[in-house]
Amino acid sequence: MKKNDSYSKEAHCQHKSMSQYKAWIDGQIHAVESSLTSSVQQLEYIYEKPLKGTSVLVFGSGFGGSSVALALKGAKIYGVDIAQNSIKIAQKRAIEHNLAEDIAFICLEDTTNLHFPDSYFDIVTCDAVLEHIVGDRTCYLKEMWRVLKKKGILYISNTPNILYPYDSHVTNLFLLPWMSAKTAKKYALLRKKCLPSDNLELMGRRGMTFWSIMRALKKENYMLISTSRQCNLITYMLERKRINTKKKKILFPLLFVLNYVIALPLNIPVSALLPDLTFIALQKN
Numbered sequence: 001m002k003k004n005d006s007y008s009k010e011a012h013c014q015h016k017s018m019s020q021y022k023a024w025i026d027g028q029i030h031a032v033e034s035s036l037t038s039s040v041q042q043l044e045y046i047y048e049k050p051l052k053g054t055s056v057l058v059f060g061s062g063f064g065g066s067s068v069a070l071a072l073k074g075a076k077i078y079g080v081d082i083a084q085n086s087i088k089i090a091q092k093r094a095i096e097h098n099l100a101e102d103i104a105f106i107c108l109e110d111t112t113n114l115h116f117p118d119s120y121f122d123i124v125t126c127d128a129v130l131e132h133i134v135g136d137r138t139c140y141l142k143e144m145w146r147v148l149k150k151k152g153i154l155y156i157s158n159t160p161n162i163l164y165p166y167d168s169h170v171t172n173l174f175l176l177p178w179m180s181a182k183t184a185k186k187y188a189l190l191r192k193k194c195l196p197s198d199n200l201e202l203m204g205r206r207g208m209t210f211w212s213i214m215r216a217l218k219k220e221n222y223m224l225i226s227t228s229r230q231c232n233l234i235t236y237m238l239e240r241k242r243i244n245t246k247k248k249k250i251l252f253p254l255l256f257v258l259n260y261v262i263a264l265p266l267n268i269p270v271s272a273l274l275p276d277l278t279f280i281a282l283q284k285n
Helices: 008-014 019-029 031-037 039-047 065-072 084-096 138-146 181-190 210-216 233-239 246-266
Strands: 055-059 076-081 103-107 121-127 148-157 222-224 280-284
Touching: 031 039, 031 065, 039 065, 039 121, 039 148, 039 233, 055 065, 055 138, 065 076, 065 084, 065 103, 065 121, 076 084, 084 103, 121 138, 138 148, 138 210, 233 246
Parallel strands: 055 076, 055 121, 076 103, 121 148
Antiparallel strands: 148 280, 222 280
């Protein structure tokens, strides 16, 4: 696998005027590699079976990094996105990794109507997507649930937790997620953290809470499978040796206490208490 696939030049060209988003651009360039060691590895741990042969919907496939990573594990991938140009780049990325026949990228203007039959996918992933949906996200979550098979997994990760007042996703400014759209834009412009043409709502300044996700699916029959003592973020980090940076080593004792003293007794994922919602998996009953 190549660390820098050739599509990266095209991605840089699209955003060449947006120097403050260099970290985001670089993340997209290395998205396949990073997905293999993060979200895909987490999904394998939760699913407890090989991903080979599974049908996976990547909701909000973007430039195709996670789709290619999942396909490298042998899954049959359908990636949907609202941006035609992102779909084109994702298709180029799949071709470059010799996976064009294993991934179908589809552009849909309305992702509340996914054009798939009921109970079609073994897994639906929603990785760093919900924050980019402006307004109520309920209908989107329900549509992901509709196309999921019985015993299938809905996996949600890397969505900012709006309980926290710090916008780490777009501007790195405090209080921005709690402001109105108009005030947030004025403040970000004043602090020179965005361009006049930027749409901060689409860029993802406002995330969700764990409880708002649960409310969206409150009428559905599901089981939270990433909140047991055998399968949770802390057991994953320990078993897969993911305490591998100085920051993680410093914060891990706090995470451990939050997980076993608060999160597990309340049957919630520990990320419900953290700045980012991740490692949230629901099994359809």
